[in-house]
Amino acid sequence: MSTTHNPTTPADHSPPDSSALVPITVRPTPLMVRGAGSWLWDAEGKRYLDFVQGWAVNCLGHCPQIVQRALAEQAATLLNASPAYHTLPQLRLARELTAHTGFDQAFFCSSGAEANEAAIKLARKWGQLQRNGASEIITTHGSFHGRTLATMAASGKPGFDALFPPAVPGFVKVPFGDAAAVERAIHAGTVAVMVEPIQGEAGVVVPPPGYLQALRALTQAHGVLLILDEVQTGMGRSGRLLAAEHAGVLADICTLGKGIGGGVPLAALLARKQVSCFAPGDQGGTFAGHPLTTAVGLAVLRALLAPGFLQQVCNAGEQLREGLLRVGNAYGATEVRGQGLLWALSLPSPCARAVVDAALQHGLLLNAPQPATLRFMPALDVSAQEIEQMLERLGRALSDVLAA
Template structure:
């Protein structure tokens, strides 16, 4: 499906060649890729820094960041170099052996997080499954077989069967029955409701500190302190799902550092690999409870992923991108507040570079699509919310350009809808 272009081709011929290639790729994708999402009729071909490019050369300023994944931007040199070096040395040895980057990465990650032990997987859902299994192991050993886990309504923990059961999305309730039982859902920031849900069967409470997929809603400090007290009182585990918020996204290396409260189990994903599929579950020494056969996986701790994660974390620390996320996040909020002075933008919220705001009912998907047509990528997680998750390398110039495009698009839409 390649179309070689000679130096004598005209601009029109090159454009037609690109269009033909895109058409063939789209035809192949629609014919052979299982439908799981509504995708636009474009094919992404390359990326650099804050920019994405499709097969027809259209450039997109990316404020989705691969769903908060591309923490270092697109195709960062640190990740490319680490992958190339490790691929030339050792790609996979089996999970039955330690490897060099695994030991180095685990040591550094535990050091900066205040945790003691690490288990590495490939996706956030796997990391959360590992956390649930460890909590239930704790319940089996120390809480007379307790297995229930309290989670929050409107939360999100992944798309495996167990994690869809853990996730508090109402429209998921009837899907893929029978559900994995043992999950209780309570409202966010309602400590009384959480306290009332605790029973002799409860082994853990699992929460996102900022509900990303749910529309960027934060846990209050008082609520989080209350959860910690409940867990300490009953000997149950407090699990922080920082798959989306971890590794600098909120202006701290970990979102729990905003509160000064540590979890018993911490899960990480997305930005930990800056685009390479990688996740981790971290815990304290006293919860190192698994026995051989309890947990594992073919690609757990494989050298290529470990080299990627180690390089990403070193880059984040070396360039102090966490502090930059805080500074740029504040600037982005100020630009959104300026837009709110003339446009129906409300309830600007979030931390660092995980921000969202509300628009009139039904306009969010229209705004997202119209922005993409103008070369700007933003996310509409629901009909009233726009979410922004740019790479941690974002600069003020990018934010100014985003605000200009978004404002122009919004004004144009308002003209058409009155």
């Protein structure tokens, strides 16, 4: 791949002036101006191997041609008709997504939090209609479901419950991976259990084998809904279209985000027909099912379902897992967790932020979801050579921090 660059701003060495922006996160100084596949370029022409990919969003890498083409064709045909009218991209995406996942209906929106908010509303409405007004949802410690008020209350991220009081009521938390704790928490007022198949933001926490099957069985036995938040694990990230497929589980409601739009803001709620009880007016949004984003979603879905694509995700994941063990071992980082192309490496001390900073210097973009955890979420079509390049740069970053 070429290392030449075409910055959109003149190269200068001063950090970008972000004083006019609300500081929602701490950003490193490089100004990113261009992306292609697994690579990003900053305004000074330095190129970075990107294993963050928009927090697992760019499932086909930066600026993939199929996304460019879908956007250009749809923008030239029908940019926006409003959710008040039928449009082809939305109808087609709903048809193909439900056909390939086993659900019956889809609602499209723009972010994972919005999809989860819709899932919470749908469960509560179902509780009014089918379970004597039951409304409580069981979620798990460490979970992350979004940043709206209700999805923050649903989340088990430490510290979230103290922010922005009063918290939205109606959520109870149990330890992740413990199906018996879920069963003990169910009572007449419970309407649903909501979990991630693998907790992403908590640091790629994989539940014990049989967990999802046990949740499916006990929710059915108690007549409550199973909601799976597949915002991070869905759309091929785990090596299957949905991570729940590994367990052979079909939830009542599933939410998707991140990868579904291949880089554009698209998310979805999928529901089985027995629980899909929204009436017109209950749920919506100005950008719900937008033609541009759903046209891209359709192109992305078809790319993921192309013969051999998901098998290649599994193969690349295995190469990444083995490589992380090999490189991590040399520095006492012995725990590697994950599935498909979502992996975490546990570090021997809380120095993940320092490793991320060192990796940036070596032209590698990584993420630290927890103080002692690095997360790897490359493009799903990352090449074997790029994985090896990443491991080599990771080794240098670990050496900088841990050998020092």
